[in-house]
Amino acid sequence: QQQVKQSPQSLIVQKGGISIINCAYENTAFDYFPWYQQFPGKGPALLIAIRPDVSEKKEGRFTISFNKSAKQFSLHIMDSQPGDSATYFCAANGTGRRALTFGSGTRLQVQP
């Protein structure tokens, strides 16, 4: 019940395209859903996060869409750039489970 399932495992997008990464969760006690970006050899950096009281949050080129009834959330990267090439992790936590539960990660490659 603690799992967060993430897909796809890897993604190749052309420069200027839209990158979409999906996650699904099981634990209904989760109430905070962040996305992290990680470059090789570095720690994960918080990209954007959402709480279940809204269905969408946008920050620059990054948008989270959240579907509470389906227990799914996704990250959209608009106008993808080569500098966006990294591994992206979705995660979740909540009052009863303060530890972040991470998805398995998506390796994004943006081709110039």
Added chain:
Amino acid sequence: DAGVTQSPTHLIKTRGQQVTLRCSPKSGHDTVSWYQQALGQGPQFIFQYYEEEERQRGNFPDRFSGHQFPNYSSELNVNALLLGDSALYLCASSYRTGGGETQYFGPGTRLLVL
């Protein structure tokens, strides 16, 4: 404002040895969590410290222990190192709220066990 800092950045140990990793949280944060990230995988939760006590623990053996100091900094200790303990060890800090919290990660300590 300094972010989360960790030391050392890299460490090489041999099987059976003990290691101590250190973490300083972001200013204003009172909670420290430790994660282990094996190569090509997502971070796995080890434990979380708040008010100098271990509040939650993941599926890690007792060889993994920790401590939080009054200034909120924290240490992770691993005894009797195994080859499988080779990983990136991440510290994350947060401010304890009533619900799920934003956690900010440090750069990690890369541990290699030979």
